[in-house]
Amino acid sequence: xxxxxxxxxxxxxxxxxxxxxxxxxxxxxxxxxxxxxxxxxxxxxxxxxxxxxxxxxxxxxxxxxxxxxxxxxxxxxxxxxxxxxxxxxxxxxxxxxxxxxxxxxxxxxxxxxxxxxxxxxxxxxxxxxxxxxxxxxxxxxxxxxxxxxxxxxxxxxxxxxxxxxxxxxxxxxxxxxxxxxxxxxxxxxxxxxxxxxxxxxxxxxxxxxxxxxxxxxxxxxxxxxxxxxxxxxxxxxxxxxxxxxxxxxxxxxxxxxxxxxxxxxxxxxxxxxxxxxxxxxxxxxxxxxxxxxxxxxxxxxxxxxxxxxxxxxxxxxxxxxxxxxxxxxxxxxxxxxxxxxxxxxxxxxxxxxxxxxxxxxxxxxxxxxxx
Amino acid sequence: xxxxxxxxxxxxxxxxxxxxxxxxxxxxxxxxxxxxxxxxxxxxxxxxxxxxxxxxxxxxxxxxxxxxxxxxxxxxxxxxxxxxxxxxxxxxxxxxxxxxxxxxxxxxxxxxxxxxxxxxxxxxxxxxxxxxxxxxxxxxxxxxxxxxxxxxxxxxxxxxxxxxxxxxxxxxxxxxxxxxxxxxxxxxxxxxxxxxxxxxxxxxxxxxxxxxxxxxxxxxxxxxxxxxxxxxxxxxxxxxxxxxxxxxxxxxxxxxxxxxxxxxxxxxxxxxxxxxxxxxxxxxxxxxxxxxxxxxxxxxxxxxxxxxxxxxxxxxxxxxxxxxxxxxxxxxxxxxxxxxxxxxxxxxxxxxxxxxxxxxxxxxxxxxxxxxxxxxxxxxxxxxxxxxxxxxxxxxxxxx
Numbered sequence: 001x002x003x004x005x006x007x008x009x010x011x012x013x014x015x016x017x018x019x020x021x022x023x024x025x026x027x028x029x030x031x032x033x034x035x036x037x038x039x040x041x042x043x044x045x046x047x048x049x050x051x052x053x054x055x056x057x058x059x060x061x062x063x064x065x066x067x068x069x070x071x072x073x074x075x076x077x078x079x080x081x082x083x084x085x086x087x088x089x090x091x092x093x094x095x096x097x098x099x100x101x102x103x104x105x106x107x108x109x110x111x112x113x114x115x116x117x118x119x120x121x122x123x124x125x126x127x128x129x130x131x132x133x134x135x136x137x138x139x140x141x142x143x144x145x146x147x148x149x150x151x152x153x154x155x156x157x158x159x160x161x162x163x164x165x166x167x168x169x170x171x172x173x174x175x176x177x178x179x180x181x182x183x184x185x186x187x188x189x190x191x192x193x194x195x196x197x198x199x200x201x202x203x204x205x206x207x208x209x210x211x212x213x214x215x216x217x218x219x220x221x222x223x224x225x226x227x228x229x230x231x232x233x234x235x236x237x238x239x240x241x242x243x244x245x246x247x248x249x250x251x252x253x254x255x256x257x258x259x260x261x262x263x264x265x266x267x268x269x270x271x272x273x274x275x276x277x278x279x280x281x282x283x284x285x286x287x288x289x290x291x292x293x294x295x296x297x298x299x300x301x302x303x304x305x306x307x308x309x310x311x312x313x314x315x316x317x318x319x320x321x322x323x324x325x326x327x328x329x330x331x332x333x334x335x336x337x338x339x340x341x342x343x344x345x346x347x348x349x350x351x352x353x354x355x356x357x358x359x360x361x362x363x364x365x366x367x368x369x370x371x
Numbered sequence: 372x373x374x375x376x377x378x379x380x381x382x383x384x385x386x387x388x389x390x391x392x393x394x395x396x397x398x399x400x401x402x403x404x405x406x407x408x409x410x411x412x413x414x415x416x417x418x419x420x421x422x423x424x425x426x427x428x429x430x431x432x433x434x435x436x437x438x439x440x441x442x443x444x445x446x447x448x449x450x451x452x453x454x455x456x457x458x459x460x461x462x463x464x465x466x467x468x469x470x471x472x473x474x475x476x477x478x479x480x481x482x483x484x485x486x487x488x489x490x491x492x493x494x495x496x497x498x499x500x501x502x503x504x505x506x507x508x509x510x511x512x513x514x515x516x517x518x519x520x521x522x523x524x525x526x527x528x529x530x531x532x533x534x535x536x537x538x539x540x541x542x543x544x545x546x547x548x549x550x551x552x553x554x555x556x557x558x559x560x561x562x563x564x565x566x567x568x569x570x571x572x573x574x575x576x577x578x579x580x581x582x583x584x585x586x587x588x589x590x591x592x593x594x595x596x597x598x599x600x601x602x603x604x605x606x607x608x609x610x611x612x613x614x615x616x617x618x619x620x621x622x623x624x625x626x627x628x629x630x631x632x633x634x635x636x637x638x639x640x641x642x643x644x645x646x647x648x649x650x651x652x653x654x655x656x657x658x659x660x661x662x663x664x665x666x667x668x669x670x671x672x673x674x675x676x677x678x679x680x681x682x683x684x685x686x687x688x689x690x691x692x693x694x695x696x697x698x699x700x701x702x703x704x705x706x707x708x709x710x711x712x713x714x715x716x717x718x719x720x721x722x723x724x725x726x727x728x729x730x731x732x733x734x735x736x737x738x739x740x741x742x743x744x745x746x747x748x749x750x751x752x753x754x755x756x757x758x759x760x761x762x763x764x765x766x767x768x769x770x771x
Contacts, residue, residue: 001423002373003650003657009372070372250745265748267734270741277740278675285650286643292374307643359639363620363629366642370624 003288005070013074016051020082023047029085029198032334036198039085042162049117054091057229059099062111068295069229073236073287080237081244083199083340087120090159092233094121096226097167101178101218110165110180122163122183124154124205125223132353135169135223136176139207141214143172148179148214149187150207156351160190160203168205168212169223178222179212187211197347199340227352228302231309232290234348238316239287241348242280245323245341249273252327263326272322279315286311303365310358313349320345374653377427384427391435399440403472407432408440409448412456416468422656433709440474442711446516447471447478450595451524454541458583458591467522467543479520479546481511481569482592489735491596492535492589493754493762496571498527498542505529505542505581507550507574513729517553517567520546525571526592529585531760538759539588543580550574560721561698565712597669599730604652604672606645608680608687609726611673613713614705616645619683622703628690637686644679648672671744674736677726684720691716 005013028038048054056072058064079088091114098110098121113119127137139152150170160166166181166188181188187210195202250273253264263269290308293301320342324331331338349355377384387407394401402408410420410428420428432439441448452471455464470476487493496509507527517523523544530538544551550572555564583591605611620642623629629638651672658668688695691702701716713719727733741747753769754762 001376001653001657002660003654004661005372246745250747253747262748264741265750267738267750270745270747271734271737273745273747274674274737274740277745278671281671282644282647282651282675285654286647288372289374289650292372296373296375298374307646310640311643311647356636359636359643362643363635363639366620367624367629370621 003285005074005288009070009074012071013078016075016078017081019047019051020078020084024082024084026083026085026199026337026340029340030335030337034198034334036085036192036195036201039199041085041087041201044084044086045120045162046117048086048088053088054095054117054120055115057092058095058111058115062107062115064111064115069232069291070288070295073232073291076233076236077240077287080344081240083241083337083344085199085201087122087159087162087201089200089230089233090122090157090163091120093123093158093226093230094163094165094167096229097121097123097178097222098180098215100222100225101215103216106180106213106215106217119165120159120163122157122160122166122203123226124157124160124166124168126154126156128153128155128204130156130350134171134176136171139168139170141170141172141177141179141212148172148212150179150181150210150212153204153206155204156193157190157203157205158351159201160205161192161201166205167215168207170212175220176223178215178218180215181207181210181212185210195347197340197343199344200347202347224302228305229294230352231305231358232287232294234352235283235287235290235305235308235312238312238345238348239280239283241316241341241344242276242283242312242319245319245338246273246276246280248338249276249323249326256328269326273326276315276319276322279318283308283312283315303362306358306361306365309352310355310362313345314355316345317342317349374650376653377423381427383424384431387428387431388434391431391437395435397437399443400473400475402437402440403469403474408472408474409452412453416456416464416472422659426656436709438709440472444471444474444477446480446520446524447476447522450599451478451480453598454582454591454595457594458587460579462579463543463582471522476521477516477519478522478524479514479517480595481514481517481523481525481544481571483511483513485510485512485568489732490752491592492539493759494526494528494535494539496525496527497531498525498529498540498576500529500578503578505576505578507542507544507571507576509571511569511571512556512566514553514567514569515565517546517569518555518564522546523551523569524582524595525576526588528759529588532758533586534756535754535759535762536589537586539592540585541582541588541591542576543582544571544574544576548574548576558722558725560718562718562721565722596730600669600673600736603730604648604655604669604676606648606652606676606679607710607713608684608716608719609713609722610680610729611676613680613710613719614683614687614716616642616683618706619687619703621706622687623690625704626690626702628703631690634686634690637682641679641683641686644675645683648676648679651675670731670736670739673730674733674740677733680719680726681723684716684723687716688720695720 055064056067060066141148187208189206256263286308290304293304324338406418409417411425413419498505498507525542529540552570556566603611606615607613694702
C-alpha cells in the first residue's frame, strides 16, 4: 500500500504543467462572441506529438510508449487544469476503440500511426439525440461486396473536425460494431456544434454511403472497455479543474476587500471554499484510485471508474458554480475565465452520460455482487 | 502508487493471526503485553507498528472476534495516552500506561466546559499550586466514560494573567479523589447516557500528575484533538463508527427497497462518497508510512465524514417509513457484526445531530480548513491576546 505519487509521476506532471502554462492561451476565448474556432484548437498539436502524448497509452508492441494510467492522468490533469484546447481526447478515444476492437493487423497499422503522430482520431458513439444506451444507434452499416458503407448520423463527437479518421459504432445484422471511416470521405459531413464549452470541439456527423472498414475483433465488451478509460480521462480533467478554480477563488477571496476586510474573512465564503476543498480531495483520491485500478487490472475497475466520473463531475460542477459566486458579478462576465470552467464542468458531466447513470452502474455491480 | 491493502499471506498478518489462534480468548492484559493494545506505539508499549501493520492488527482483532482495547479505553489508547510518550516523565509512563493499555484503568477527557463550547481554550477551571499539590476547581461537561473512568485528563488554567491559550496545563487526575462529582447527562436519544458533567471542587492533585510543563496544556490538547479527528474520517454513521454505506446498501438490496428510484440514487451517491472516505483513510495511513504527519488532513476528513454519516442514517430511517419511528428495532436488515457503540441505524440516527457538534462543530472545522489549509484570513478573536483574567470584561462589553 502506497498512495503517494512516485517521483517519476511528479516529474511528468510538472513538465506537462510547465509546457501547458507556456503554450495554452485562452485569452482569445475571453472576447465576446468567441467560439472554439478562436481557440487555436490545432496549433499545439505538433508540440503535443513531440512530447509523445498521443503515444502514451498505445502499447509498445504498436510503437507506443505503453505508459500506465497513472502517467496518463498526470498529463490529462494538466490539460484539464489549463483547459488546453487540443484534440487529444478524440485521439485517445479512437485509439482505445482500435485497441479494443481491431485485429492485430489493424492495431499495427492504426495505432503505430497514432503513436507516430501522423493520425488523429475521433470516436462516434452517441446518437444524434445524445443517446448512449445503444452504442450503434443512429448509423446503419451495410455490407457491399468485401467492404461496408455507413448511412445515418451521430451526435456529440469530440474532436471529429480535427480528426483524420473516425471510429464509428454502427449497427448491422450482427449488432453494434466498430468501423473506421476516412474523415475526408465524400460520404462524410462533419459540422461543429454550437457547443457551450468553447474549449472543446464537439461535432455532429452525417454518413451518406461512406466507405467503412470493420474493426474485426470487436465484441459487446469493446465499448464498455473504452468507456471505462474515457471516464477516467474526464474525471481526471474534472478533479484537476476543481483544484484550479479553488485556487482562483481563494486568491480572489484574499484580495477582494469589502466592508473593510478581505471577503475571505467572512465565514459565508470560508465555509463554501472549505466544502470545495473537501470535495476536491475526494475527487482526487477517486481519480488516482481509478487510474491505479485500470493499471493494475483490478477486478473492481468498472466500479472504480464509474465512481470517479460520477463524483468528480458533480464536484466539478459545484466548484465552478461556487467560483462564479465568490467572484461576484464580475465572475459572470464573458471576459473572465470562470465561465469556461463552469461550462467544461457541465459538459464533462454529460458527455459520457450523467452522473446518475454512472451511479446506476455502481448499484448494478453491487446488486450483482450481492446476488 | 499501490492501492493494494496488505494481503492474506502477508507475513506480518500471519504472525498476528497465529497469536490469536494460540490465544483464542486473550485477556486484555495478555493483549497489552503482546503489544497489540496500541500496536502503533513504540516498544515496550506497542510494536512500533507503521499504519499498515496497525491496519492488519485491527483486521485480525475483527477476524478473531476480540474487542479492541481502543474501543474499550478509547481516550487512553487513541487520544491521550500517546501524550505521555511525548510529554510525560518515565515515572508517569510506568504509573499510568500499563493499566491503561490493559484496560484496568479507563480514562476520560475533561476538556469542554459549559461556558466555553467551541471556544475550547476559554477554560475557566483553575489549578492553583499549593506546595506539593495543585488544587483544581471548575466544571466540565460532555465527558464520555467519566462515570466509570479511573483517570481523568483535565485541562485547567494555571495562569490567568496571560492570554487564554498560554495559561493552560494538563493533569492526570484520580476520578475517585474527594471533590470529584460525576452526573449523567440525558441526551435526546433517551438511551443509556453517553455523556456526563463533572464538578471539580477543591480536588487535590499531586504535582507529579502535571503532564508536560505548566503552560503547555493547549499544545497538548490540540495534538490530542487532531488525533481524534483523524480517526473520525472513517465512513461510519457516527464519527466514523457504526454501520457504513456498504451495510446500508446491503440492507436496501436485501429488503428490495433499492428498487425505489429516489432511494436508489441517494444510496448510490452515499456509497460512492463512503468508498472515497475509505480511500482518504488509507491515504492518511500511507502518508504516515512515508513519514509525513497526518496533521490537518484529519480536519478535512471529519468535515466530510460527519455529514456523510448523518445522511446515511437519515436515508436508512426514511426507507423504513413510519416503522422507523418505533424505538429500537430496525426494519432494515443489518449484517450481523460488532459495530461498537453505534450498533444499529436507530441509535445512529437519533445520535446523529451530535456528529457535527462533538470534537469541534462543523462550523469550527470549516474555519480551521479555510484558515489553515486554504490560508484564508483568520477569524479575529478579541479575547485571544488579552490576559485571560480580563476576558470577562470583554465579554460583558460584547454583550452590551
